[in-house]
Amino acid sequence: MTDPREVSIVRWPDQARSGQDGPAQLLAAYHLQTQAEKGEAVAGVDGLPDRYRAEIADPQTVFADDVVLLALSGDATVGCLVVTASVDGRAEVKRLWTDPAFRGRGVAAGLVGAALRHAADSGVSALRLSVWQWRTGAIALYERLGFAVTESWDERDRLLCMERAV
Template identity: 55%
Template sequence: MTTDITASRWRDQPLEPLLLAYHLRTEAEKGVAVSAAEELPPRYRAEVLDPRAAFAADAVWVAETGGSAVGCVVASASADGSLEVKRLWVDPACRGRGAARALVGAVLDHAVDVGADSVRLSVWHWRRDAIGLYERLGFTRADPWDDRPDLVCMRRPAVVDSD
């Protein structure tokens, strides 16, 4: 598939609208009516209002097309030595064009660069399209590390043998 979407490390691109869309959609899917950043739980509100502070210890990438930010992902170091994918979001109007694949690919490359042995993530069970993408990228279901119901935990090695 050819695409005009690229993923690069976050610098000055506007991340706030992407994070707000992610959190509003997630809260709606959980059955919580939230329409503005001020109504989000404090942790999520802090991410939207000041992503640079919220993700100061993390690596962040933005997917762009035509000079516009259309997706984002955060990679956080986990206590078990892996990297954890968080806040993967692609604007619904741009889905199916390779943005999510490019963003996850950036995290996988980063995992190798920093010496992580694996990459993990958790995803709500109703996000079947996302689960399908993760499976196509080599993630498999893993024992849960998060006790919230309805989450599917997945993991894959940072490097996959091509034999």
């Protein structure tokens, strides 16, 4: 059995020997927390907008053109991240989420590092992301990993756009 303190990063569903449920539970937690932080809390997944419910119900279909990375601790899925397909040499990081019980252990940094390696291997010139301004811990992580604030490509208020060359 794998040491529960050890976390591995795998591509889902291709290489995920464990984590058969994939990212659905983590995506649900991500979207529910984000709605609450935006002041639009909902009681459960059924209250989320359709596009988010679709991600949770069938991530393999919704992210079919993208790369989904999972962080596994033993048989448990403890983190996820989506790297979108490249457009004009840029790919985007979306849905980075770590199980709160595993925060502070380098899981998110490991997922972003794997995303950067994937981008480099795929010939992507830049990796970008957007993050809510109130997520200061995430912003600090991205800055430590070389991302810098850039001109926004998203019109939503309080959303910060960042980019890093690969």
